[in-house]
Amino acid sequence: MCTYFFSVIPKILYSGSLANWGNSAILTWASIRRGSPLAHLLVEHTPWVFVPAQWAGLALEALSPVVLFLRGKALHVVVVLYLGFHLSTLVLLGIHFLPTVICWAAFLPLERLRAPRWVAGFRSRQARA
Secondary structure (H helix, E strand, C coil): CHHHHHCHHHHHHHHCCHHHHHCCCHHHHHHHHHCCHHHHHHHHHCHHHHHHHHHHHHHHHHCHHHHHHCCHHHHHHHHHHHHHHHHHHHHHHCCCCHHHHHHHHHHCCHHHCCCCHHHHHHHHHHHHC
């Protein structure tokens, strides 16, 4: 959570305020510089989408500590939201944060997942041996 939350600080330092960064064209510039064909298409046809996307990214970063206090379905929705954020970054800019994405698994109830049948069969064979 700290990586998201503390990423807001350089944005304030380099632009002067969150409003300056949120209203800037930094995401448009990044899309032109290293964007995918889909990002280039967005720049050409819907350039207005970048400023709201920057504000949404800022909101996700600034509010990230809230995730530590969520439980149940609300937590799952927020995890999907952050994973969607990372997927869009990968698809549009070719930038991945794979270690961070993997860390989101810590917020999921993985202990509730059932093993596939072939795993259960393998375990019972091991127990008999």
